[in-house]
Amino acid sequence: MEIRVQEIFDRQVVQQHLLRKTTVEERIAKLKKLKKTLLHMEKAIFLALQLDLRKHEKEAAITEVYFIYSEIDFAIKHLRKWMDKQHKSASITNLLAKNWTQFEPKGVSLILSPWNYPFQLSMSPLLSAVAAGCAVVLKPSEFSPHTAEILKDIIHQTFPENEVTCLLGDKELATELLNLPFANIFFTGSPSIGKIIMKAASQHLSGLTLELGGKSPVLIDKTYPLKEAAQKIAWGKLINAGQTCIAPDYILMPKELIPAFVAEFAIACQEMFYNDAQNMDPNKYAKIINLKHLKRLKDLIGDLDESNGTILWQSNIEDKESFPATLVQLFNLNSRLIEEEIFGPILPIVGFETLNEALNIIQNKPKPLALYIFSNNKQYITSITQACSSGSVCINDVLLQVSNPNLPFGGINTSGMGSCHGFYGFKAFSHERAMMKQSKWSITKLIYPPYHNKDRIFNFLKSFM
Incomplete structure (x- = not known):
């Protein structure tokens, strides 16, 4: 070779x-x-x-x-x-x-x-x-x-x-x-x-x-309809079974909204990816690329315990090559689910009391490839985009920023x-x-040595620089 x-x-x-x-x-x-x-x-x-x-x-x-x-x-x-x-x-x-x-x-x-x-x-x-x-x-x-x-x-x-x-x-x-x-x-x-x-x-x-890649966060504000946010996030997270570099990687949202979001996410998942038997449909839902990555996802869930997180909801699935859609609530930031890029259909949720708590989490992590914001509050959106750096930002949707060829796609x-x-x-x-073609009437010779009697020329140049 x-x-x-x-x-x-x-x-x-x-x-x-x-x-x-x-x-x-x-x-x-x-x-x-x-x-x-x-x-x-x-x-x-x-x-x-x-x-x-x-x-x-x-x-x-x-x-x-x-x-x-x-x-x-x-x-x-x-x-x-x-x-x-x-x-x-x-x-x-x-x-x-x-x-x-x-x-x-x-x-x-x-x-x-x-x-x-x-x-x-x-x-x-x-x-x-x-x-x-x-x-x-x-x-x-x-x-x-x-x-x-x-x-x-x-x-x-x-x-x-x-x-x-x-x-x-x-x-x-x-x-x-x-x-x-x-x-x-x-x-x-x-x-x-x-x-x-x-x-x-x-x-x-x-x-x-x-x-x-990296861990692309999603921030959800109280001003945005939860049903619509859940549907968009479920699609963006579960397409290709979560094996997408700009997939939503974890959610930051007010604690009191978590139960309602989980319910809406489950409905959206079932509507898009279930079959009549009420399981994830292998004809609609991609598989995990190989057994190594499947084991990695199982290990991520296996690391959960009472101190760091709990499974809030998991889809029904019978296919052995796939991994179920999974929502996890994290209680602290020591879990591998918040440290490692997931690259699969597991979606951690971190509840917060104030927006500054959420911003601190993002700011203390490596800069993500994408940042997703669901809000109808301009001030809320601006405060996030000014505080947090990312390769791209998508407001009130997911993934679609990559589909516009007029926009650059890349990380930081x-x-x-x-x-x-x-x-x-x-x-x-x-x-x-850079290309330059000099004119035959070039004035460059005016600055050639010797320099005596050229003070006025250099003072004139200085005034333009």
Whole structure:
């Protein structure tokens, strides 16, 4: 494998010099060809996602496949503008010069994608890289093998290997790839692995985008209808069985609202995910990716005791590959459920007396990828957004901030660095290069040595700086 990996990389290093010269028309043609391939293989994509995560076809369509169609269309529509020169104003030191910026491809890029949304989180950075004019090596997760095989087929049918290739393997392949001097690395995954990626990137000073995770809190105010909040939170938490990086991770709410919220959450869960037999329906509810993660979730619940928390409600479930929707009330902050990213259908609730109590909890934790606020009180919303940092904020809904390609998607500090989607994805694989063309009537010589008798010129310059 090592010789083959090096060979592919070397060929892409050569090809990158041609790719950087590609026109907007040529890149759009590649994006259109990619979408055509996806449409042709759509049923196979849905089947792969069903086999890996047991995603319902409609869920896979909305959260994975149609999402990518939309991103491709958005890139095609705006790519010409993104690639155009962006003219900039002159300064006193280059008064007559022409100034502009222009995006150029960073070069050969490595994309390491995760298993939870294995199609979307592979194709989204890939199409951004193609739009930017980069050569790409994609390594999807080995934990979603059926989708990985489909990704490999799609890429093989759409691109020559020296432009885009998909390599399948485990962490040994990832380690081998990270030893290569990629110009740019795009990683989606956990903060712990993100640190390893960042360390590897530093060896070659590679450009780096990290889309990580963290504990995304939800704050619920008394002014917002509990039934509506519970329904939205249940959908956002239980879609893909909670295996979503921006899923609501824990709830902070006034203590007296907890019983009513639990009742409404249970109703919402049953309406969306139950079958006629009053159990979670395996045809509507995704499975946990593997036994290791299933055991991890069981252990999180197993750590509860009278001192730190109790189960408030748990769904009925007969399927052995799934984990029940679970609401837990935490009595203190020593539980693993409030320390670790859950990445599953367990939703802890922490009651508070004052908003400052809730804000202190968020402020004393690493900055989350998303922050959710349910309130109809503008002052309440403002006080939270000003007090707490996060990658994104969504008010009176969940998850939907990721669906707008006009918004950047990304974390901050432990929840990530850099952004993706739309222009921000294009930018992640591009270098914004400053360009200046001096006029033949340049006045720069006025500041050349010798400096005697130039006090008036320098005083004049100082007044503009």
